Amino acid sequence: MSIILRLLQYITKNGEGVYTVGNKIHLVYKGNIALEILRLDQAGSLRKGVNLRLLEILIGKGLLLLHGTSHSQHRMVLKPFFQKTQNNQSLQAIVQHHIQEIPSTGTLIFPTWSDELFMKLIGETLFESHLPHGFEPLAKKTLSLATKAILAGVTGFSWGLQSKLQDLVNEWKLLIQPMIVSNQFDIGIIGAMKSAGFSEDEIISEVITSIMAGHETTSSSFSWIVMLLEKYKHVKELIRLEAPVILSGGNSSIIKNTIKEGLRLYPPAWIYYRSPLTSIHIGQHTFRKNDIILISPYLIHRHDWEEPQKFRPSRWSEHIDPSSFIPFSRGARVCIGQAIAMRHIEVALSVFYNEIEVVSSSRCKTNVGVVLRPAFNIEYRRANHG
Numbered sequence: 415m416s417i418i419l420r421l422l423q424y425i426t427k428n429g430e431g432v433y434t435v436g437n438k439i440h441l442v443y444k445g446n447i448a449l450e451i452l453r454l455d456q457a458g459s460l461r462k463g464v465n466l467r468l469l470e471i472l473i474g475k476g477l478l479l480l481h482g483t484s485h486s487q488h489r490m491v492l493k494p495f496f497q498k499t500q501n502n503q504s505l506q507a508i509v510q511h512h513i514q515e516i517p518s519t520g521t522l523i524f525p526t527w528s529d530e531l532f533m534k535l536i537g538e539t540l541f542e543s544h545l546p547h548g549f550e551p552l553a554k555k556t557l558s559l560a561t562k563a564i565l566a567g568v569t570g571f572s573w574g575l576q577s578k579l580q581d582l583v584n585e586w587k588l589l590i591q592p593m594i595v596s597n598q599f600d601i602g603i604i605g606a607m608k609s610a611g612f613s614e615d616e617i618i619s620e621v622i623t624s625i626m627a628g629h630e631t632t633s634s635s636f637s638w639i640v641m642l643l644e645k646y647k648h649v650k651e652l653i654r655l656e657a658p659v660i661l662s663g664g665n666s667s668i669i670k671n672t673i674k675e676g677l678r679l680y681p682p683a684w685i686y687y688r689s690p691l692t693s694i695h696i697g698q699h700t701f702r703k704n705d706i707i708l709i710s711p712y713l714i715h716r717h718d719w720e721e722p723q724k725f726r727p728s729r730w731s732e733h734i735d736p737s738s739f740i741p742f743s744r745g746a747r748v749c750i751g752q753a754i755a756m757r758h759i760e761v762a763l764s765v766f767y768n769e770i771e772v773v774s775s776s777r778c779k780t781n782v783g784v785v786l787r788p789a790f791n792i793e794y795r796r797a798n799h800g
């Protein structure tokens with residue numbers, strides 16, 4: 415586990431659920447307080463954190479940063495797409511093809527290998543088409559710069575980040591503008607936004623938002639689960655046995671529970687940010703206008719649970735109170751891609767364990783940025799179906 419996470423767990427070990435640094439930055443690590451903040455957020459008393467301001471250059475007209483009526487309007491236009499039943503067969507075919515592209519034995523680097531896979535899956539779901547080349551490296555660059563921009567928003571030191579972010583927007587524009595012009599993408603979200611009269615800047619912002627929000631998160635979650643299953647081999651065996659259920663278009667509570675348990679221990683969106691518009695009071699805690707509130711699912715998921723550090727998917731079939739499970743947030747700004755994420759991970763896990771035998775895995779490093787990401791390799795061989 416990274417030093418940062420260890421330190422955060424240590425300083426929040428005991429206490430009331432809020433750890434305040436320098437009067438202005440508040441780390442929330444208890445579910446009941448987080449839910450109250452998200453309730454007030456829904457009522458319009460908060461905005462996305464002031465530390466996210468620099469990101470407006472990149473995705474200011476996209477769902478993640480919009481607020482008020484523009485946010486509701488965008489959400490209304492995009493919602494049907496995110497709720498559509500996905501074509502299981504075509505998702506499976508993408509994962510199978512991604513696996514066929516690798517040799518029959520070798521090493522896979524996580525999450526690099528799965529980032530590419532989930533980029534293809536998000537392309538299929540949102541654009542109903544292959545994404546043009548160039549998305550994957552640009553997304554990587556964006557994730558790294560976004561982490562720096564958020565940090566700069568907290569510390570106040572931006573070191574020429576604005577011009578770097580502007581250059582990045584221009585690179586995205588070069589990729590996305592031809593997609594807006596071409597009719598090929600009219601059946602996906604781009605078409606929906608064009609019909610709703612969105613401006614080019616709005617469409618570009620939404621495309622960057624959904625690609626950034628929708629592939630590294632799912633890829634990281636999938637990778638964390640692969641890492642966990644190497645430690646908990648009995649659960650891996652259950653997944654392997656359940657895979658045919660998903661592959662034939664059904665639902666598997668064992669696989670769903672395993673994904674939820676992975677998301678509980680390693681929520682990719684491990685922290686999200688809010689700032690109050692006026693002072694708010696929750697219990698004994700006061701958060702003043704423009705303070706930065708950091709809600710951490712990572713810490714909440716490791717506080718409010720029984721034996722929180724244990725990976726135990728079966729807990730999800732017991733009678734549990736899920737109010738302290740917030741990997742997708744809650745309220746008006748709950749992750750719009752939640753159902754897509756669950757389906758992509760389910761299909762990826764099922765095809766992966768149907769096709770691949772993991773021979774060994776390396777030690778796992780934890781990378782803490784905008785997204786909580788593991789880094790490890792596996793030695794694999796293709797499963798012998800004969």
Ligand code: HEM
Nearest residue numbers: 477478627628631632635683686741742743747749751755
């Ligand atoms: C395991 C995968 C995922 C996780 C853990 C996750 C988590 C989250 C969280 C916590 C938020 C709220 C952030 C905040 O309030 O500051 C969010 C928002 C969002 N997510 Fe996801 N997400 C995932 C997958 C996806 C996918 C697949 C998509 C797109 C297809 C997506 C698109 C979005 C968008 C557009 C928002 C902004 C929603 C709004 O503010 O109205 N996410 N996500």
